[in-house]
Amino acid sequence: MTVPILNASGCLDALVAPEVARSLDAFVTKTVTPLPREGNPPPRIAETEHGMLNSIGLQNPGVDGFLEHHLPKLASLEVPIWVSVGGFSAGDFAQVCSALDSCDDVATVELNLSCPNVEEAPETSAELVAAARGATSKVLYAKLSPATSDVAESARAVADAGADGLSLVNTIRGLQLDADTLRPQIANGPGGYSGPALRPIALACVYACAAAVDLPIVGMGGVTCGRDALDLVSAGASAVALGTLLFSDPEAPARVRAELEAEVRRRGQGFAAGLRGAAHGSTMSRPASAE
Amino acid sequence: MTVPILNASGCLDALVAPEVARSLDAFVTKTVTPLPREGNPPPRIAETEHGMLNSIGLQNPGVDGFLEHHLPKLASLEVPIWVSVGGFSAGDFAQVCSALDSCDDVATVELNLSCPNVEEAPETSAELVAAARGATSKVLYAKLSPATSDVAESARAVADAGADGLSLVNTIRGLQLDADTLRPQIANGPGGYSGPALRPIALACVYACAAAVDLPIVGMGGVTCGRDALDLVSAGASAVALGTLLFSDPEAPARVRAELEAEVRRRGQGFAAGLRGAAHGSTMSRPASAE
């Protein structure tokens, strides 16, 4: 089996780093909203001991700007394009999805249902997915937050609402204070926590959702090497996305892919076949591949 | 100001380590349920890169066993005793609370509303607090999970239901796989994630709840030193609890207390007065001290 390696939304700009984008099996855009957004005031990022915080606030050119200025250039990279879609209401999600629906260059739509740095939509995740589903026939991935008492329940709800796949997980809210002032290091206060510290949390979410629904899963959260990718696949992911890791290592896609292949090879032929979901033993239903 | 240092529930047995318990400003018991529980099968713990996972499953002698065999011995330690209460329904919480209500040796009841390793009660946190409130006039702390999209909302709900204080936070669900078998390292699969990796998440929860409600807060999650304690107090905690740290350093209470005092001293007299909530600037209402 081959495991597609993607970037995590918001963690790569394919237009300024096309070589990096071309090293991926699919490129995921930063989240696009109906209207342009300047995003949150700086400072927007802070490193923590075992991860990082960000509060970018969905800076993006809006769906019209995206379609006019970005998508044509992205298409020329010849990498499948996933567009991450965000908004502040079901109507927002529907609007962006319907604008993307007729674009042949868009392979997949990922619904960012879980950004910790902006106001949440009043609707439930399932309602947002249903609105998007009504607006496009594109393949729809629902991106869920780990900040919920029962992520498997959320997974079932978005599956029922028409999601074709899951992206797990987004960041979880975190805070860090400046050593001198004891005020938050990020202008907006809390930020989304990502990186190695998030890894066991992400793995638990993938594990729970893979057991609950029969959908392909893009696993992400703190991946740093092939072993981490292997863990996500064993827990039930069908593809793996790299986020924070890309900031320290733009060459990570090739490296993680090679390390993952080596891990699988080391375990032998028979193993590769049953790799996805291996952590579940015989208890998991094995869904079809992600692509 | 002095900041009381407590242990986190489930992270110290005062009866086998009385010297450690005596170094605390209050001792918090492991969670007590109506009936005795053997807990979850071993292995129950696993170290992760930046924290640990546990799935103890609330092993405890039940409230009758606790009252008969443990409480009298605990009382002889002459440290204020907080009893952590758990259960699987509002009735369970009410039952344990009413059994504790007449015990003079119990200073405070902490409601464990958020154990990730056992089935959740069907009622909301607010309903569980209301049930407990109806059963005892003891000081009631509600212990909340970080695994929620809006912890401030939970805080408001339990405050309205009659909680006198908050304990923030419990562990969040995590998973780790064995390098060879790729099966979960813990028998039950996922476990509660604690330790340094949890620190920014805990800090964000304290920060959000301190701004939302006017209650004393016991802050915990990944504390390893005085600076970490200082951060929690700046974010709005009125006391600090040590969990995972006690496993590697049973002398931590005295050390963290000394380091915290040194941090405060270094910042000067004027600072100490405004310490609690300092991270909020002037935006936070400053509730009275925890004790």
Place this chain on the structure above:
Amino acid sequence: MPGSGLVLGRARRERLQVGESETVGPYTLLRLERGSLDPGIPGQFFMLEAPGRVLPRPMSLCQAPPGELAFLIEPVGPGTRALCALEERDAIHVLGPLGNGFDLDVERPLLVAGGIGIAPMPYLSDALGSPPAILGFRSERHAEAAVLLTDAEVVVEPRLVTELLPEDPGDVLACGPEPMLEAIRALVPRTQLAWEAPMACGYGACYGCVVEVDGHYERLCIAGPVLREAA
């Protein structure tokens, strides 16, 4: 006082300097200066800070030369690898002695160990006046650790220690992998077996290390690690 307080009865916690480490086959014999720590009873263990890791690691005392505590460590994962990588004059926090050791009041002791289960045997053998011992290893290289005991009988896999057990083995004091301990328990009436379990704290605080004893989960760190059985 950080790093020098009295806790948990006879156990103390102190930051100890590393002396010269030796390799013994695939194992490392980590020598620490003793400080004010008590070496305890053979079979007791210490929690050793593993640099860079969140939790300390339980290790049986292997030898107690004057002024020293020596631990025999097999590098099997991140914590033990960090301990084996310690260099002279590094220092780590150590807590102990912890748990229940072997009962030395036995008439005809026979020591049995498998693999790294040899760790507590040198100190135990000294305390008992060098009784007979049977050691099993999974390779010749691992068997090099037999030099730590005088006059031991040694078997290497596929042969097993149980093959060498005499008909009337007396009191067997054993440490080793679970299947070995189970086999001994099935064959020998009077045993003292040193078990293992993952441990976070080593002093009864976490309930992480439980094993089933008489149908209940008991904390191995305080009920054991040595459990007695008399059939």
Place this chain on the structure above:
Amino acid sequence: MPGSGLVLGRARRERLQVGESETVGPYTLLRLERGSLDPGIPGQFFMLEAPGRVLPRPMSLCQAPPGELAFLIEPVGPGTRALCALEERDAIHVLGPLGNGFDLDVERPLLVAGGIGIAPMPYLSDALGSPPAILGFRSERHAEAAVLLTDAEVVVEPRLVTELLPEDPGDVLACGPEPMLEAIRALVPRTQLAWEAPMACGYGACYGCVVEVDGHYERLCIAGPVLREAA
């Protein structure tokens, strides 16, 4: 190929060995072997792996002796402390050169730097044929770094670099703390100012480093760090 690929146009990423580091007053001059990396244009920066930290740290190139890249680093937090603690023969990943450097096509350059803002000046001064320079430091000890430039005028707080600006300063190329840059911008018509912002990636991936430019948030790592202003 991990650690040796071509990425991001002229920037490359490679694992470079550490040569001899020197201390210069309170700063450390970290020498790395150059590998196949291009030193780039003065004012450009590199992302240096900070051992034990999650994110790399942006550093301006200070000197480019043959076969080397040298960075002047002020230890202000965990990442810079880890970089200053590197020892000869350690190796770290380095990505660069990144961002936009100074435009060297200027008629009457005047270099102005405050504190660690001196870092890019030696390389810049070489490229411009040692133009005049004004350096400000917050203590005599910090001012020791002035040895890195020939013939610079040096002021120490409470005196400020702006006090030494000539009436017609020509083209000011400056690097230093934000208040210094703001003061220069207010006084001097034609400037090239090298700004700072916390950076996670250094190559436009994270949107973490934005600064306001003409009412919009622009990523400093790709729009800067040197921003030109002509009044």
